[in-house]
Amino acid sequence: MPMGEGTIVWSSLGxxxxxxxxVVELGADKIAxxxxxxxxxxRVRWRIDGEWGGxxxxxxxxxxxPHAVAGTGDCLDMFAVDPKYSIQHRQWRAGEWTEWQSMTGEAGGPTLTAPRAVWSTPTRLDIFVLGTNLGIWHKYREDSGWSDEWSSLGSLxxxxxxxxxxxxxxxxxxAINSQSGLSHARYQDGEWSHWQTDDxxxxxxxxxxxxxxxxxxxVLGENRGVYHYTWDKEWTEPTPLRGTVISPPRAVAWPDGGIDVFVVGQNSAMFRRAYRGGVWHEWQPIGGRAFSPPSIIARDRTVELFVLGADSAIWHTEVSVD
Known part of the structure; x- marks a missing residue:
């Protein structure tokens, strides 16, 4: 894998x-x-105090x-899909993994992708999944108890x-609906809004x-270009960010209002584009050869990128942003 542009260096994690x-960050000095x-x-590999384990x-x-999210303390919730297309859940607690637990209930039939999870309060974990009936389904855990049923957020x-x-x-x-439109729904005050879709x-x-x-x-448009939308009670007109890419975009937002977007270009190299003061800067090459979108952690104006490389190994780099 090329070392990248300038001082950006990629290293193999084998x-x-x-x-x-x-990748999931449990704290400033620990990632999984x-x-x-x-x-x-x-497989999981831990980095503690800057040192990688095996x-x-x-x-x-x-x-x-799998998809994992960090909770309070040294705790992780991890979700995966087994060969029978059932959702499985496991936790990392007190330095040990619990056994796999099957997520009971009907989630629109067999599932192909692991649920996505988010902490909506300090004690409530919400998970979302796309079933093979092309429905989005939702379930949550309050403290230690899961809701009894999966609720549907629409089909197709x-x-x-x-x-x-x-x-x-x-x-x-x-999410993207069956007409290829970008749609948004919001959960607030215990209720879901209707989906609002851009054409x-x-x-x-x-x-x-x-x-x-x-x-x-x-999101990527029909021309495989990256488009930037904002939603504030309704969709704005999308801003095209030009270029042609081969991976869905990933992004990081900073407390000062800045945003950095990362994509894989047609040459399989990584690129970054910065949004500062309401203005988009030009694409900047990061190098490497990535065969997956990056998984990202960010802190202190430094972004760490993890990708699957051309040799099927995982590669890693750090990018400092202004």
Whole structure:
């Protein structure tokens, strides 16, 4: 893999993997990196105080990379889909993994992708999944008890939702509907709003961040270009960011209102584009050869990127932003 542009250096974390990586930050000095081997079994690698440990096995076959979120303290909730297309849940607590627990109830039939999870309050974890009937389904855990049933958020969706919480008891969900339109729904005061849809054609799963109390959403259009939307009670006209890319975009929002977007270009190299003071700067090359969208953690104006490389290993770099 090329070392990138300028002082940006990519390093290999080794292995031979069949899925994109998924990274979760438990605190300033601890992260967990997940991927899946050729045996369809999850591996995790921990970095504690800047030092990487070895890859360890989490037993049980899966069909996709798991999705994990950090809770309070040294705790993780991880969700995966087994070869029978059932949703499985496991926790990291007090330095140990619990056993796999099957998520009971009907979630629109068998499931192909792991649920996406978000903490909507300090004690409530909400999860969302796209079933094979193309319905989006929702379930939540309050303290230690899961809700009895999955609730439907509509049918005939092309992508799983991307979700985030912008305050206690508030959730924003964005997804692509069956007409390829970018749609948004909001959970507040115990109720879901109706979906609001933009008419433009979108062809990738959207990615959303919050900045300046607005929702900023990034998605690929028909021409495989990146488009930037904002949602503040209604959709704005999309801003084309030009260029042609081969991966769905990922983004990071900063407290000062800045945003950085990361994509894989046609040459398989990573690129970054910065949004500062309401103005988009030009694309900047980061180099490397990525065969997956990046998994990202960000802190102190530094972004860490993890991707699946051309050699099926996981590669990593750090990018400082202004």
């Amino acid at each position: 292995g031979t993997w069949i899925t994109a990586p998924h 990196l997940f991927t899946v081997g050729t045996d369809h079994i999850i 890859w360890t096995v989490i037993p049980g076959e899966v069909i996709q990379v 969706w092309l992508t799983p939702p991307h979700v985030l919480s912008r305050g206690p008891g508030r959730i924003d969900a964005v 433009a054609i979108s062809i990738s799963r959207p990615f959303a961040v919050e900045s300046d109390d607005r929702l900023h959403v990034f």
